[in-house]
Amino acid sequence: MASAHIEHKLALLPDEPGCYQMKDLNGKIIYVGKAKNLKNRVRSYFKSSHDGKTAQLVANIADFDYIVTSSDKEAFLLEITLIQKWQPYYNIKLKKGTGYPYIKITNERDPKIMISGDVRKDGAYYFGPYPNVYAAEETMHFLQKVYPLRRCNGYQGRPCLYYHMGQCLGPCWHEVPKAEYDAQIAKIKSFLDGNTGKVRAELTKQMKTAAADLEFERAAELRDQLHYIEVTVEKQKIISTDRTQRDIFNFYMDKGWISIQVFFIRQARLMKRESRLFPIVNSAEEEFESFIMQFYDRKNNVRPKEVLVPKGVNNAVLAEVLDLPVRTPQRGEKRDLMALAKKNARIKLEEKFRLLELDNRTTIGAQNEIMDALGLPHGHVIEAFDHSHIQGTDPVSAMVQFVDGQAEKTNYRKYKLAQAEGDHSANEDANTREVIRRRYTRLLKEHAALPDLILMDGGAIEMNAAKDVLVNELNLDIPVAGMVKNNKHKTAALLFGDQDDPIDLDPKSQGFYLLERIQDEVHRFAITFHRQLRNKNSLSSRLETISGVGPRTRAKLMREFKTIPHIREASVADIQALGISKTVAQAIKVSLAAEP
Incomplete structure (x- = not known):
């Protein structure tokens, strides 16, 4: 149920288009969305039942804000701007600068051909994307041999090595006419557009001539170039009857997840496919639109001549924002390609669900095994602590957090501890009390979620000290167990409650493997922090x-x-x-x- 504060704000929402920002207890923006009607959309979060990622989002909303826009187009643009700025946890996010390699012909007096992962508005020609860097590089090397441009650094008063090899037009020693460059670039464009027949015929003729002149090495080189065209350039099946550059987007949604497929159609061929999977909060169509907007917001995606999307997407607004034709095919090969993209999206998502099921056996299932062994209800969060020091000096403590059996490294914490006096056991008791007090006092002040189980590395001393602080100082009822190691310093069992006998786990079970990972991880984290601190203190003391x-x-x-x-x-x-x-x-x- 929404708080009184949120109820009051809901009553003031306007019937206007715009963007809304959901915030957590700390005022951090955790989700950004757009709406044709802010009042209806934002109210739906608090007045309807939800599951999956949407339910998680709603449970973490402590406040919201909104910005009214004058049109749907402005809402689209503002949403993408806010997502890129705040990187909210619950939004689909695409990193800038990630993509695929392109072949670039530079916009210079003496142009050169090169590989680029970064597409800019610099007047250059870009071709691609290519499936990988190797494919792009091999294509570029082939073009440098067959249709050379410039490979040297420019005029140097003498021909470069590449000129002698026939792979440079020679601006290193004379002025190359612009018409000569233009003719070569036209041939490169034609080749990269899939017109390989002329090249094959010319290379075949040159190969026969070289063989007739007994230039067998040259003939072999030309033979290899012909083979390259067959296995690389012409390897992909022609799937279209026209050569329009187009990107095809489709999706499949199930169980709160969306699977998106992008087909890059170039030279009438499927040059590259991109697959993305996300748990989502909003409707599939709106999340899909957000994906497309961010996809073209990345600076290294060359825009095609046409974008194809499925029915149900706001084609008109997308076309206006992207300044590209955005169409939904109704018949023919384009519709068949859309169906193929949807089929691939469904297959990818079904594969994801099968993998999630297997992962759950080794993560959530393993965590539940630990909870069952301790007689506790199944929870989600385990926090583990370990201390590190040398004979009581420079004491530190470290905490690691595992959520549903997986390490949540963003929530790891390091603590410098007060110097304790006394024997080893006294130090362990004092160190445990300090770190437990500091960790959970802070969570209480922040009204943050508490863990379902605390694990102490070290046994009974640490376990009892932690329980004493939690119960008698902080009035918290969080289960605490001690991780016990054997004489080989390997994970062995758990101490829990008032029992003196350790609780054994099957050493071949997933629960035991998870316990072992947690104990190794918290020990590694504590030791690493202690070494860093010791090195820093050592340096400081020597400088003193x-x-x-x-x-x-x-x-x-x-x-x-x-x-x-x-x-x-x-x-x-x-x-x-x-x-x-x-x-x-x-x-x-x-x-x-x-x-x-």
Whole structure:
């Protein structure tokens, strides 16, 4: 049920198009959406029942905001802008700069051909996308041999090696007429558009001539070039009767997931396919539209001559925003290609569900095995703690979080602890009390979700200390178990409750493997943090002994060089560049050089 604050804001929503932003308790934007009618759309989140990712979103909404726009087009554009700016957790997001390689002919007086993963509005010609870098590079190398442009760095008064090899038109030693470049570029365009017949005929003629002149190496090279056309350029089946460059988008939705397929049709062939899978919050059509908008917002996607989409999408607005024809085919081969894209989307999603089922056995299923062994209800979140120190000095603690059996690394935490006095067991007790107190006091203040189980690496001392703080200081009822290792320092069992005997798990079960992963991960995280801190403290303490090196100078050196060897390797000028006087810089170099 929505809070009173949200109920009041819902009553004030306008019947206008626009964008809305859902926020969590910390005011962070977790979802951005567009609507033709803000009042109806935003109210639907709080007045209807939901499941899957939508239910998770609604459970985390503490507030919302909205921006009214004057048209659906403005709402489309604003939504993409806000998604790119805030990167909300529950939105479909496409990273900028990710895509496929293209062949580029540069826009210069002496153009050259090259591979580019970044498409810019620079007047150059772009061809592709290619299935992978290897395919693009092989095609480029072939073109450099058959239709050379410039391969050198420009005029140098003498012909370059590539000119002698017939792979450069020679701007290195004379001015190449623009008409000659234009003729070559026209041939390259024709070839990349799939017109390979003339090239094959010319190469075949040259090969026969070379063989007749007993130039067998040249004949073999031409034979290899012909073979390349057969196995690479002409390998893909022609699937269209026209050569219009088009991108085909279709989707399939089931169980709160959307599977999207993109077919790149170039040279009447299917050049590349992109598959994406997302759990979604809104209707499939709206999430699909958002995907297409972001897809062309990426700077390295060359826009085709035509975009094909399924029925139910807002073609008119998409076409207006993208400045491209956006059509829904009704018959013929285009409709068949749309059906093929949908079929592939369905197959990919069904495959995803099968993999999810298998993953759940080793993640959620494994976590449930641990809960069952402890007699606890099935939960989602496990947090584990471990300490690290050397004879009580520089004590640290680390926490790792596993959600449904998988590491949630964004929620890992590191703690520097107070120096405790006494024997080892006293230190472990004090360290545990401090880290548990700090971790869960903070979660209580933030009204954040608490874990379903806490695991302490170390056994009974840590387990009992954690329970005491939780129950008697924080008034929390979170189950705590101790992870026990055997004499080979390997995961063995769990301590839980008031029982003295460890609870054994089947060492071949998924639950045991998960427990082992958790214990290894928290230990690794704690040790890594302790080493980082120890190295930093060691560096700081060694610098303290040098005359003239105060706290600010130490901070500069530590920030810039990180280690003593790096400072030793630095010159006096490098140290001075940090704003340190020449006298002190020389003292630092002399002092550290004298150390073993």
